[in-house]
Amino acid sequence: MHFERCTVTANEEYGPGHWVISLRSGQDLSGIQAGEFLNLQCDPEDSWSLLRPLSILGVDLAANTMLVYYKHLGRMSRALSSVQAGEALNVLFPLGGRFPVDMSHRRIALIGGGVGLAPLLFLAKQLEDSGMEIDAYFGGASKPDLVLRMLEPYNCNMILSTDDGSHGYRGNCVDCYFDSGRSHDAIYTCGPNPMMNALKARLDGSVPCWASLEEYMACGVGACLGCATHIDNADKRANETVCKKGPVFDLSKVVFHH
Ligand SMILES: Cc1cc2nc3c(=O)[nH]c(=O)nc-3n(C[C@H](O)[C@H](O)[C@H](O)COP(=O)(O)OP(=O)(O)OC[C@H]3O[C@@H](n4cnc5c(N)ncnc54)[C@H](O)[C@@H]3O)c2cc1C
Numbered sequence: 001m002h003f004e005r006c007t008v009t010a011n012e013e014y015g016p017g018h019w020v021i022s023l024r025s026g027q028d029l030s031g032i033q034a035g036e037f038l039n040l041q042c043d044p045e046d047s048w049s050l051l052r053p054l055s056i057l058g059v060d061l062a063a064n065t066m067l068v069y070y071k072h073l074g075r076m077s078r079a080l081s082s083v084q085a086g087e088a089l090n091v092l093f094p095l096g097g098r099f100p101v102d103m104s105h106r107r108i109a110l111i112g113g114g115v116g117l118a119p120l121l122f123l124a125k126q127l128e129d130s131g132m133e134i135d136a137y138f139g140g141a142s143k144p145d146l147v148l149r150m151l152e153p154y155n156c157n158m159i160l161s162t163d164d165g166s167h168g169y170r171g172n173c174v175d176c177y178f179d180s181g182r183s184h185d186a187i188y189t190c191g192p193n194p195m196m197n198a199l200k201a202r203l204d205g206s207v208p209c210w211a212s213l214e215e216y217m218a219c220g221v222g223a224c225l226g227c228a229t230h231i232d233n234a235d236k237r238a239n240e241t242v243c244k245k246g247p248v249f250d251l252s253k254v255v256f257h258h
């Protein structure tokens, strides 16, 4: 894990309120894996506020940069969009664990919505030469939420959905997945809790499903217990830290409360 002042090399709006920022590091980034995240100082003028957890969308080894996709939500994500190339931000990385991948699998599904697309797109990129068939079921409220420009560089079968029917399947990405009738060796998911809870309710346990959780976080390193979430183990329900033990968990064991 590194704590580094990274230089912003680009910070671009891909669609209304949807941004991608590139952070140049002096570290070797080749070991970073899909599912891992970083904690980022979003306001260069404010070094006192908590860093914000953000998934790693990708790594550009030639430029030695990490990419992050973020959405305008509150104070820090808005401050981040004002940061200019050339400015420097504190970054703690990489945090958490990766998505487990069984290389004998032939066809996998990615099911995600909102900023949950970030770790799934990184997984798609890391597996693009694996020979696996990758079906990506991505959903948004409306067409602009799908951020189509961001999806262009990825080499997987995109099956897109919108709640209002303005692009692709009309409905949410979970219904879209089940209506597709396709079968997969494993599923990877990230998105709002109600979406992942709906997916959990409809899976019968025959397909392994790995979920990346987004919890409120403070320290990001397992020290404050602020991100503890309920995970069902064989004989007991445990509180696990999403930042340290996760953020990726077996979806069938996650207990959603909201
Ligand atoms: C492991 C992990 C990976 C994440 N990856 C990304 C990512 O790739 N891109 C991205 O844009 N965001 C991601 N997030 C969420 C991101 O951390 C929050 O969007 C960010 O902290 C918002 O900060 P803010 O100051 O703009 O908003 P705040 O003012 O802190 O919050 C604005 C609103 O969003 C809600 N909110 C804030 N954080 C969360 C959260 N973690 N879960 C649910 N609701 C929340 C608050 O209740 C409030 O209503 C991730 C979170 C985690 C834990």
Ligand code: FES
Pocket (backbone or CB within 6 Å): 216, 217, 218, 219, 220, 221, 222, 223, 224, 225, 226, 227, 228, 241, 242, 243, 244
């Ligand atoms: S954020 Fe402190 S323990 Fe997870």
